[in-house]
Amino acid sequence: MPPQNASQETIVCYAPLMITTHGIWQGDNPLDYSLPLFILQLILVVLTTRILVFILKPFRQPRVISEILFYALTNVLKMIYISIFGYFGVNCVNEHVQGGVILGPSVMGRSSIFANAVFPLRSVMVLETMANIGLLYFLFLVGVEMDIAVIRRTGRKAIIIAFAGMILPFLIGISFSFLLHQRTQVVKQGTFILFLGVALSVTAFPVLARLLAELKLLNTEIGRIAMSSALVNDMCAWILLALAIALGENESVNLATLWVVLSSAGFIVFCIFVVRPLIFWVIQKTPEGESVSEFYICLILTGVMISGFITDAIGTHSVFGAFIFGLVIPNGPLGVTLIERLEDFVSGLLLPLFFAISGLKTSIGAIDGASTWGILALVIILACAGKIAGTLLVALLYQMPFYDGVALGLLMNSKGLVEMIILNVGKDQKVLDDKSFAIMVVVALVMTAIITPAVTIIYKPARRFAPYKRRTILKTKPDNDLRTLVCIHTPRNVPTIINLLEAANPTKKSPLCVYALHLVELTGRASAMLIVHNSRKSGRPAANRTQAQSDHIINAFESFEQNAEYVSVQPLTAISPYSTMHEDICSVAEDKRVAFLILPFHKQQTVDGGMEATNPAYRVINQNVLANSPCSVGILVDRGFGGNTRVAGNQISHNIAVVFIGGPDDREALAFAWRMASHPGSTLTVMRFVSGNDVQEPTSSTGRIENDPRVLTVVTDSDRQKQEDDEFINQFRTMIAHDDSIAYTEQVVNNGEETVAAIRSVDNVHDLFIVGRGQGLVSPLTAGLTDWSECPELGAIGDLLASSDFAATVSVLVVQQYVGSDLADFALSPDSPAENHHENFMNHTQR
Known part of the structure; x- marks a missing residue:
């Protein structure tokens, strides 16, 4: 039996000139050409994701759950498909290649014709390229929307809670890495430890915000603390991710690693002291009340790709460059224009491709055996407990109620896109193998999915409202406000x-x-x-x-x-x-x-x-x-x-x-x-x-009125x-x-x-x-x-x-x-x- 990390190699022939079809009336099959095939794949990915969002809406789950479920579901369907057709002797080599995506053969047709026609191997390169472009611009928008000044204004309690909620899960991730390393084919143990620690300790700020909205906790003290702590946690996660990427190619710190770190630091300094002043100059040249010219918008969007190219070339992931470039964009009309022009297209259309292409790298079948599933359950329990314990300890020190501290710890377990990026980078750099990658994906899915029902059971903010009598104008005393x-x-x-x-x-x-x-x-x-x-004492303009x-x-x-x-x-x-x-x-x-x-x-x-x-x-x-x-x-x-x-x-x-x-x-x-x-x-x-005197008094007539x-x-x-x-x-x-x-x-x-x-x-x-x-x-x-x-x-x-x-x-x-x-x-x-x-x-x- 081949080792678990062994991958089958398949030779795929590409036709570079077959991009657009001459039409079905000329005898061409549109799915043999790159552009119509990509359009069809994009439609299927977006529709499937939206359907899952609709299905999970009554359960008050964030959209990221649907997106993670999407590519997890494709692999479950892939295994069912292979088992069924393998039993009957059907050749499924093309579908079983490591990272193959099958969009529901058991749903859309029990025939390998559908899979080979809609998701052939030759289309993977185009899909992955567009997915990474979408991810690039999404992280740019995240940087544009993020205000570093908020971190400076965040209270001491939120900062301490953020660090306490990171340290224990990080230590649990290190312990888990030793256990999992013995059962996988991972070679780079030091970097493996760092990736798992970061993945388990991170809190997804956008996902947490959505959860708080669904739970109606945004106007509570626990909601404000959770939002502030998650923002600090997110920034720390990006720093640790950059360090993990720098160490990804080398197990030990050597001259190459040092150059990667120094080059990344130099890029950050360049963006802060050169790019940011230039963008301020562009803003100052724009007359008040008018939008930034198309020329400068195009330059900035090109700058996103240039930043991604530079950081990718120096050994850091391209998304890091896009994120830093977005971070130096000042809040104001320019940020408004960029967000309004890009957000719907990037988040709604291109970003689902990233989750779909992640299905190519996820093999749910790698989680085999009772011992592996036991490890998975142990990781979920310990990771949640570590986050809750660290957060609860600080909450009790600040004299917060016990159940508030537990609910806050549960909320800080929110996972999302940042963790998916960390895992995908680790997979690309051979730090994570199929088994560890699949386990961490399931961990992220389960930890985020259990938050809403768990917090609903534990935390009851309605109990905190004290009754009051003056609920009307007539009841308000003249000496009261x-x-x-x-x-x-x-x-x-x-x-x-x-x-x-x-x-x-x-x-x-x-x-x-x-x-x-x-x-x-x-x-x-x-x-x-x-x-x-x-x-707003800073006088800074609005971000959107x-x-x-x-x-x-x-x-x-x-x-x-x-x-x-x-x-x-x-x-x-x-x-x-x-x-x-x-x-x-x-x-x-x-x-x-x-x-x-x-x-x-x-x-x-x-x-x-x-x-x-x-x-x-x-x-x-x-x-x-x-x-x-x-x-x-x-x-x-x-x-x-x-x-x-x-x-x-x-x-x-x-x-x-x-x-x-x-x-x-x-x-x-x-x-x-x-x-x-x-x-x-x-x-x-x-x-x-x-x-x-001539009035006619009404009488009680209908039961509907009487019951009011x-x-x-x-x-x-x-x-x-x-x-x-x-x-x-x-x-x-x-x-x-x-x-x-x-x-x-x-x-x-x-x-x-x-x-x-x-x-x-x-x-x-x-x-x-x-x-x-x-x-x-x-x-x-x-x-x-x-x-x-x-x-x-x-x-x-x-x-x-x-x-x-x-x-x-x-x-x-x-x-x-x-x-x-x-x-x-x-x-x-x-x-x-x-x-x-x-x-x-x-x-x-x-x-």
């Missing part, structure tokens, strides 16, 4: 939201605490994160368009904080899939003990005054938040409230109107408007609609709500009796038509309507309005005011009060409306 969470999709949402907050009249006794949450869709393009932003938008929003709110009195602002950025964005919003609201949450409406005003939908996903987010919010919610329909430019607080002038029909939502809406009315530049008109916990159709409940409405209005009228800036009117109506007519007759002098959503309230005064409602999430009155048919182009704030178990106690609670607003009323009357 009003905690408000505002959500922003684009910078266009910012001016109206800031004007609304300015008009909310923050005072010394009742300041305004604002959490500004920028909502960004999580796609496969970017690392997922939720970061508490500190001031999303960050540029986030910076614009942050700067606007920080300017609002500096210019307004008694306002504190904490900007946040949440990057999450739109389907689960509401979970992040509600989690932040719960964590920050927010009383009022403001969402932008999914439609925006057009030039002609109409309303058009910007993104249908925004509406779904709003609906999900309304259904799950831990506090009161307001949906803001933006029609230019306060204009697009901010004015001084003492110069603003707003005319606010409240439509009051009754119910907890309307009381909450009036409570917020009452606070706004205390502002010296605001006037408030409250229009209460009361039932006339918010529907107030039971007579006793309706009577109690009406009593609370009367008490609240009486308190309000008593306190505004001597205030000329607040007007109160009552209009008698008998049905929905009269209500609409009365609202339409209001003078076009108001710039903001505040109304309750009226969810669950069955009132004869709004009967029939919901039948024609275009946006039910706004309620009957809110939908009317926001529609294009409404004559006045006025902004609308639709309020829904938080529904808790103590809904019935609102009017009878110690924090009654009268007590809550007495202080504001006194300030208002004395202005």
Whole structure:
């Protein structure tokens, strides 16, 4: 029997001129030519990877799992194929060549014709070349996106955790290398030790970010520590990888190895002190607001290949040169342009080829025998335990909870592309043989796959949220700050939201605490994160368009904080899939003990005054938040409230109107408007609609309505709500009796038509309507309005005011009060409306 590392040699004939076909009508087979064959292979690779991603999506696994599974699966199918056809005497030599890739013969056809036609050996060189070009540019983009300054700003705890999480797995890798070396044909033991140690100790930063997003841990302390530690770990891994590559050709340190190290250091110095200043010069020559010229973009993309060629020539892998070249690209418009032009093409199309071509080097069949599988299980257990133990030790020293430390250790076990690169380089340099390579691939796959379920079981962040009572504006005491969470999709949402907050009249006794949450869709393009932003004191421009938008929003709110009195602002950025964005919003609201949450409406005003939908996903987010919010919610329909430019607080002038029909939502809406009315530049008109003599009271009809916990159709409940409405209005009228800036009117109506007519007759002098959503309230005064409602999430009155048919182009704030178990106690609670607003009323009357 030949040794395990022996490879079969096959002579392959290439036809250099057979690149493009003359067409099937000329009798040519397209698969005999390089270009159409490569296109077909690329289609199969990308489609197979995407299908695996779709299959694993319900299990909340990162995309790298699908990509690793892809080339692991091809080898499993290869073994099945060989076993079946070998049993029947079919010649499978071509398919069993070391590193052969069979894309599912058991799936796409039980015939060697498919394998020989679609993946012939002559195509391997083209595939591997394109795969390495994709890898080259991907590592360049990684360097462009990475900010070394972040490491300098990383806390001491994260740095110590990063090193502690590397040392123990590295030592375990060294021990494992001695055990595995006896069972393999590896010759370079010293370099073998280094490669295994690095592979086991590395943490994949992009994979970890995605896992944190899926687990909803990005806004937690453990998430921030894990992200910072992984970044430090990644940088250390690159340094160790460069050292391992330098030692790969020589078992001992000699003159050649020294030259490799010195040449690599010289290349780094050249990039820092020559290339980086040149790129700064290019940026300075570009006029502000304009993109970098195509000429310079082409030069930089050519520089990536030149860097790869230089580092490959001096004995370091080409990806090292591309990564360093990307690392010296300054953050700013140039980085934005490079990322936006390359990322989708490289990550989505070329990078899967790297995982596919890795299937040529992976032989799952090399893991033979019970003893080898026992070693594999032992490596997985020890590597995970080492990472967890090292991280847990430091976490306990910093007095972190035990389960937090265990969860952090599990998260630091994330593996991904960096480890695949390390293993492939080791395989290319004959440091790793088939068995050790296959074992490490399975280790990476299993360690990353178990993280999500393990952390879900161990770490329960929901338990950390302490209950709080002041979840509504009515429940907020006058001597406490009003905690408000505002959500922003684009910078266009910012001016109206800031004007609304300015008009909310923050005072010394009742300041305004604002959490500004920028909502960004999580796609496969970017690392997922939720970061508490500190001031960008460095003044450095953003690294990508999303960050540029986030910076614009942050700067606007920080300017609002500096210019307004008694306002504190904490900007946040949440990057999450739109389907689960509401979970992040509600989690932040719960964590920050927010009383009022403001969402932008999914439609925006057009030039002609109409309303058009910007993104249908925004509406779904709003609906999900309304259904799950831990506090009161307001949906803001933006029609230019306060204009697009901010004015001084003492110069603003707003005319606010409240439509009051009754119910907890309307009381909450009036409570917020009452606070706004205390502002010296605001006037408030409250229009209460009361039932006339000809009104027909609705009766409980359908079971669907009765089963809604918010529907107030039971007579006793309706009577109690009406009593609370009367008490609240009486308190309000008593306190505004001597205030000329607040007007109160009552209009008698008998049905929905009269209500609409009365609202339409209001003078076009108001710039903001505040109304309750009226969810669950069955009132004869709004009967029939919901039948024609275009946006039910706004309620009957809110939908009317926001529609294009409404004559006045006025902004609308639709309020829904938080529904808790103590809904019935609102009017009878110690924090009654009268007590809550007495202080504001006194300030208002004395202005």
